[in-house]
Amino acid sequence: MPPPGAGNKGFTQKTTQYYPIPPNPTQSHPILLNPTQKTTQKTTQKILDAISNNPNVTRLELSEICGITADGVKWQLRNLTKSGRIARIGGDRGGHWEVHDVEHPKT
Template sequence: MEKILEAIKIDPTITYEEQSKVTGVSTRGVEWNFTKLKAQGKIKRIVPDKGGHWEVID
């Protein structure tokens, strides 16, 4: 999950597919981690799914 958070800090518009390449985790695994991070309040989505971006909450 730390790799995901770091990648979001570098590129807030990163997609699940790009995250998969960066972390070496399957796309489905990345989706699962994003869901978990959202539930923990560590990230949030800004604006709509298409054209929006992620924000890491410290």
């Protein structure tokens, strides 16, 4: 048994699986995407759609719509706000969300 405080070194090993996307005619090889990126993109789109349909939607409602935790929604909203795709107008209780140029986000 390792001494206290030794942690779990070697106990877990992070593995990332990638899957190929078929190449388009101008590519010589397929692009590999991390499955997490695709899931995040789907979640982001669900959040944007929900906000477009109901600007007063809450984090809890978004978590139920997207099937993720409230903290996951918080992370998504922070990233969308930083990228300029959404903005919070007003306070936490009386405010609402605004979607900005979903097709061409600010960089």
